[in-house]
Amino acid sequence: MTAASYAAVDWGTSSFRLWIVSESGAVLAERRSGEGMTTAAQTGFSKILESHLSAVSAPPHLPVIICGMAGARQGWVEAGYLDTPAPLTGIVKAAVTVTDANRDIRILPGLAQRDQDRPDVIRGEETQLLGAISQLGGGSHLVCMPGTHSKWVRVTGGIVDGFSTFMTGELFDVISKHSILSHAVADAGAFDATNVGFLSAVATAAKNPAMATNLLFTVRSGQLLHGLTAPAAKARLSGTMIGLEIAGALSTAKPGANVCLVASGPLAGLYQSALSALDLTPVTIDADDAVRHGLAAAAQAIWPA
Known part of the structure; x- marks a missing residue:
């Protein structure tokens, strides 16, 4: 896995998807499971993530970018919301860092529409x-x-x-x-x-x-x-x-x-x-x-x- 550049994770309420990506953007390995936020909240987000990284022999310091429910209030680390109107590039700038991890892990925020009559959220x-x-x-x-x-x-x-x-x-x-x-x-x-x-x-x-x-x-x-x-x-x-x-x-x-x-x-x-x-x-x-x-x-x- 020496050619790996980062790991990408889409962490839903009831699903987990991980891709190991090379510097050229090629997918080197993929993992999928039903270990979504509901399961991870009990088992531990770090434990589940590291088990999947270990299964594909990912390097110990490979950085990880995550989107989805891992950033929810009930998730791993709350990533909050970017208020609309918002540039899509702002999503990346508002990523939060998991501070107690042994590798560089960033979680992307969701979007919030704070209209009093039509409040709405996306994650x-x-x-x-x-x-x-x-x-x-x-x-x-x-x-x-x-x-x-x-x-x-x-x-x-x-x-x-x-x-x-x-x-x-x-x-x-x-x-x-x-x-x-x-x-x-x-x-x-x-x-x-x-x-x-x-x-x-x-x-x-x-x-x-x-x-x-x-x-x-x-x-x-x-x-x-x-x-x-x-x-x-x-x-x-x-x-x-x-x-x-x-x-x-x-x-x-x-x-x-x-x-x-x-x-x-x-x-x-x-x-x-x-x-x-x-x-x-x-x-x-x-x-x-x-x-x-x-x-x-x-x-x-x-x-x-």
């Missing part, structure tokens, strides 16, 4: 954004980062103007498991992103967001009156939730802003189809690539060759 996605923005160029962008709590960020000329969090993934889980709609979607399984019912629900919800709770109930009534199958009901529920999210996000966007989707896996396909159904053509960037590039940009700024 982890700011590093994806840092990695993605280099591919987007100047101008005004509306960046979608879907997940349990989807983030839509407004960026102009490298400045984060503001952002909105949508609890789409969490609400889908709660509604599909703990509401009357659970009967309609029970044992539904997966559905394709090109599902006609899904796309129709996206378009209907985006056009009529004020009818949100009524549209949700049609998942149940559609089953009772029209024989809507469980997979079709799940597709309608998902399309409705995502359509409502997109409608909300677009309502805050600057006119003419370019839409960018930072996602990977099944969510990337769903959101690409949903945006296409609304005549939007986003630039799509893989989320894993974005976070690695963001961590790389931070590492290169902190430890220049």
Whole structure:
């Protein structure tokens, strides 16, 4: 591992990802586990990190750059928040040092929107954004980062103007498991992103967001009156939730802003189809690539060759 330059870590609530990176930017080794903040708070952040570094024979003094929940108040060392509007380069400058470690470890901060009526926070996605923005160029962008709590960020000329969090993934889980709609979607399984019912629900919800709770109930009534199958009901529920999210996000966007989707896996396909159904053509960037590039940009700024 003599060619290693630094280790990059994305530490989520329930996940841990580490990459050993060379001076040329090549990934020399990778580790993934379910040892997120929840586990690390009990086991110890340093213990988990060092076990993964040891597993890939990383040098004892290899520096480490970290983003995500390790910097939360309940994490390893609180990295705080950078207030918006904020330049993305400011994220790197506000990195905090883990002072009791035997190696140089820096944790990147999150972003905070302190508006009294629309307070909001980001932790982890700011590093994806840092990695993605280099591919987007100047101008005004509306960046979608879907997940349990989807983030839509407004960026102009490298400045984060503001952002909105949508609890789409969490609400889908709660509604599909703990509401009357659970009967309609029970044992539904997966559905394709090109599902006609899904796309129709996206378009209907985006056009009529004020009818949100009524549209949700049609998942149940559609089953009772029209024989809507469980997979079709799940597709309608998902399309409705995502359509409502997109409608909300677009309502805050600057006119003419370019839409960018930072996602990977099944969510990337769903959101690409949903945006296409609304005549939007986003630039799509893989989320894993974005976070690695963001961590790389931070590492290169902190430890220049």
